[in-house]
Amino acid sequence: MEWTPIVLVTFKLLVLGTGMYFAIKWHYDQGTKEKEWADEKRAILRAGRKVTVIFVLSLLALGFATYFFCRMIGLDLSFS
Template structure:
């Protein structure tokens, strides 16, 4: 009886994963057929996301600089060992 458990579980796993992969590929294929209007929307979203990432990186850099300057003014030793 115990010899069949892995066979059943592996078979079930392949069936579930195969079905999931089929529907994932089908969904992506159908999304690709929707047209150019979604491609323009996607470009706008990626562009906006890039702007947000740049603003975040610059604000993080500015915060680090302000923290470093404030630490120096307070007399903290910020040198690397």
């Protein structure tokens, strides 16, 4: 019997077993870390929402200011 399949199958089992061990360990660690990061994640999302709202409101204000300024100086704003 040849030794190559025995060595390769043994190597494959070791590599897959090690990979499965670290995958399970990583998922377990992420689950415990998730509980710790929940409050911080909420704060980050809240800050992101605030920045988005401020950006959209300032964009609308700039759009209205531009529209009224263009009308004030007499530019033609019709599409036709």
